[in-house]
Amino acid sequence: MSNREISSILEEIGTILELKGENIFKSRAYYNAARIIRYYPESIAEIVRKGKLSEIKGIGEALTKKITELVNTGSLKYYEKIKNSVPPGFLNMLKIPGLGPRKIKILYDKLNIASISELEYACKENRLLALQGFGKKSQDNILSGIKFLKKYYRKHLFNEAIIEAENVKEKLSSIKDIIRLEIVGSIRRKKELIRNINIVASSNDPEKIIRHIITTEGVKGGFTDGKSKIIYSYFFTDISIHLYVVPDDKFPYALYYYTGSSNHIKLMEKRAEKFNLKLNEDGIFRGDSLTVIKDENDVFQNLGLSYIPPELREGLDEIEIAEKGEIPELIKNEDIKGIFHIHTIYSDGSSSIPELIEVASKKGYEYIGIADHSKSAFYANGLTEEKINQQHKEIDNLNNKNNNFKVFKGIECDILPDGSLDYSDDILEGFDFVIAAVHTHFKMSERGMTKRVIRAMKNKFVTMLAHPTGRLLLGRERYSINMKKIIKAAKDYNVIIELNANPYRFDIDWRLLKYTKTKGVKIAINPDAHSLEGIYDVNYGVGIARKGWLESKDAINTYTLNEVQNLFKEMKK
Ligand SMILES: [Zn+2]
Ligand SMILES: [Zn+2]
Structure with missing residues (x-):
């Protein structure tokens, strides 16, 4: 059992305790343990086997017992019991953006609401208006949250789905009768949201494999046609797995067929x-x-x-x-020579510039581009002019020390509601590159928003446009903006468009990338990293870029250090 699986169960127990209105310290102990385990550098299952779990700080006696049971038996009686003690609708209700355990409990206690459909009905009947702690605004928010949820029901972010899929693949690879094994479906096609994990396996006895899985501990579901297909999931996740087991000579065709799309x-x-x-x-x-x-x-x-x-x-x-034989040679991870849009401890990132240099050069990169938040982003500790000077001094010192690696000075500069930028031109000129970004006032008309962003793009110091639609996958709809006009403006005013590689964003959408490319607009695959791990998101971004037909030459972060330096100089003229 992986650390991530153990962590999700502990987290869920914490949430259920909170839903039940139990002592907050009790649920916090579970949340805390869930966090420790999720990021623990070694396998917790291995530590349990060595009997050393209680030595980890934050894991007390009671938790040690529960985690041990979970690891050894693949399930946990306490978890099953407690799960049945709250209405099953509660956990679904938690998925409504902005609705936490405390509010769900109030809704249940006061209005006897125990499911999403009951909640939706109550909102439509205006029952939340007089309820303490709620009101018109929160009723409207809940309604739009439910609408959102229905639209994305049972979808998963790409990064979460692929980790789970690899996990499942590893479990399956231990079955000795399986010969070949591959993840297929929408994960292999690098779709931004994933509904199911699809896997193809080959064996000389497919039926035996299916029977084996059905009787494996921790497996639930198990719809099967008896021969070659089984749909199941593990009891600790809600993502369903479609496994196709075929005779080995049929494997290459099955690989094609089950990759899809339909x-x-x-x-x-x-x-x-x-x-x-x-x-x-x-x-x-x-x-x-x-x-x-x-x-x-x-x-x-x-x-x-x-x-x-x-x-x-x-x-x-x-x-x-x-x-016509005209499928292009798509961009690859190995083509990436550096990355832009990285936050540091100067604003809301968690790493220092030297730490970022270390990780990036280990990855074989030639350069990175720092871009912290600008001053009006007070919620993200945006940079004052004084802090900018301090950061630039640090970067100059580091660049003087390193011959083969360069840190570019950048900024993620807020586009204010009227389309002006968060710093004066004198200050913007001091950066190697400027990423303009909308972070506030999302609810403008399409015309207003498009005008606002284009005004910012006209500024000669703006190099890139960040996450152009502001969407957060499974979290927030995009704002209204006319992307065709934005792409045209990018061409007219020589602005690079960001493909934000954070799996919550993947913004610009891949469906627009081919169009962007034919208009001659360049893309930057930016991790928008807020931590060292965040840098690795660029791999997901490359997947999306491939999905949008991009070749190596279409993304500026495949350029060599020299080429990028020249490009930025040229763009400032
Ligand atoms: Zn941003
Ligand atoms: Zn950012």
């Missing part, structure tokens, strides 16, 4: 007809005879196409382009 497959089925072939779940057939597929490339070859990478298989225009 739209892509539909178009390919149609195309197969033109070649007098039939493409379905079991393979490609000419009459009754099955075509042998050695690898995924064979699927495309049989239909007169060049290879289409998984990220592009969305049923858009990829098949027509592959027919």
Whole structure:
């Protein structure tokens, strides 16, 4: 059992205790242990086996007992019991943005509301207006929260889904009758939100594997057609796993077929007809005879196409382009030579500049671009003019010491409601690059917001536009803004558009990237890192860039140090 799995269960117990209105110190002990375990550098399961769990600070006697039971048996009686002691709707209600355990308890005690649908009904009947601690505004917020939730029900952020998928893959790889194993579906296609984990496995006895999984401890669900498919999940997560087990010679085709998307497959089925072939779940057939597929490339070859990478298989225009043999060579993680948009302890980041240099140069980067918040972002400890000077001195010193690595001086400068910037031009000129960003006043009209952002882009010191729609996946809808106009302005005023690689953002959306590229606008794949780990988000960003058909040359952080230096100099003129 992974640290993350143990941590989620402890966290949930803490929440349930809070929902039940128990002593707050009790739930805090669980939250605290959940946090310690989630970030603990060694495997907790391993520590339990060595009997050394109680030596970890913050894990008391009672918790040691519970965690030991969990690790040794794969389940925890206390957790099962306590889970059944609150209405099952409570945990779903927690997913409504802005609704915490305390408020849920009030709703239950005063209005007997125990599920999302009851809550929605009560809001529509204005029952929350007179309720203490609530009122009109909070009733409206809850209603829009419910609407949001319904739209994204059972979806998961990419980074969370892929960690879970790799976890499942590792569990499966210990089954000795499994020969080959691969994550497929929307994770392989690098979709920004994931509904299910799809995995293909091969074995000489698929039915035996399915039977084995159904009877494995900790597995729930288990819908199966008996032969090759099983849908299940583990009791500590709500993400469902679709596992397809096929004979080993069918593995390459299954890899293709279950990667999808369904739209892509539909178009390919149609195309197969033109070649007098039939493409379905079991393979490609000419009459009754099955075509042998050695690898995924064979699927495309049989239909007169060049290879289409998984990220592009969305049923858009990829098949027509592959027919012409014009699928581009997509950008890769290894192409990245440096990254921009990193926060430090000067504003709301958790790392110092030397620490960032160390991690980035270990990753083989040639440069990083620091970009802390600007002064009006008081909530994020935005930089005063004095702090900017101090930071620039530190960067100069570090750059003088390092010959092969450069730190660029940047800033994430707020775009104020009228489209002006948070510093005067004199100050902006002192940076190597300026990322303009909207962080407040999201509720403007589309026209107003577009005008506001374009005014900022016209400033000659603005190098990049950050997270252009402000969306937070599963958290906040994008604000209204006319992206086609923004992309045109980026071309006219020579501004790079950010592809924010934080899995909550992935903003600019990949669906717009191909358009951006054809307009000749460059992209920066920016991690918007607030910690050392945050730097690694750039890998997710590369996945999204591939999904948007980007090649290495389209992203400025594939440029060499010299090229970037020249670019920034040129842009300031
Ligand atoms: Zn920002
Ligand atoms: Zn930022």
